[in-house]
Amino acid sequence: MKVIAFPRKEQGTGASRRLRNAGQTPAIVYGGTAAPLNIALDHNALYHALKKEAFHSSILDLEIDGKVEQVLLRDFQVHAYKQLVLHVDFQRVDASQKIHVKVPLHFANAEVSPAVKLSSGIISHVMTELDISCLPKDLPEFVSVDLSKLEVGHSIHLADLKLPNGVTAVSQENLTVATASVPAGKVEAEGAAPAAGEAEAK
Structure with a gap:
């Protein structure tokens, strides 16, 4: 640009x-x-x-x-x-010096993930950008996060991301990038049904 x-x-x-x-x-x-x-x-x-x-x-x-x-x-x-x-x-x-830059995360394939498709879960984006280090020529406009295999109760971490060649994450911690969970209302509704059954049995 x-x-x-x-x-x-x-x-x-x-x-x-x-x-x-x-x-x-x-x-x-x-x-x-x-x-x-x-x-x-x-x-x-x-x-x-x-x-x-x-x-x-x-x-x-x-x-x-x-x-x-x-x-x-x-x-x-x-x-x-x-x-x-x-x-x-x-x-x-400087073309020969590595730079530290925050680039946006682009989340893809949420709609085909087991969390959404099979469990009607909600995927939360814990991080929206990533601090990376690379040479100027290797700088990506964004980093993709593939959600296609994410299941309810599981998370995607920094180590799960496929970073472009020449790009490394600045953080040494395996940070959480996204999580999948069942909506609170759905959990309460499902939890209430067995309780009612138990009361009838008594």
Whole structure:
């Protein structure tokens, strides 16, 4: 994904306010061997880009004065109640250095899992994103979680995920990713039936 930016010389609260009034968003690029660089971006283009999942977990081509460098979106601040992006942080990417990035988890095949198909269970997504480490060229937009074999009372853990080549999970713990359970109302209803039968037997 490509992002067009403009050099920003003026700094401070007043300068940032003037930028925003002009339809631009102040930002900074840092990391690597070059000095941090203050930039500005078109607010509308940025606002729509932030709605795209890939913008948050992809290597971005940031163009400043015709020169392109690869960056990652690291942070952004949004106004408490206005549809306004206040500031954005980008980090430069070195092709030879591993990066730590959070990528979204995409859950697939829930409808064909034994938990849903046979037991009318509910699958809970315990995690929605995964902290990974990889070289920039290996960065996936997302990691897939296959739910097709998940049964009620069971869980999918980090060790069960098939990560793309060159990608490793940052966490050393075997964290729970998703669980399958029977809805509480159904459990109570099934539990009540034997109790009534027992009362009649007495």
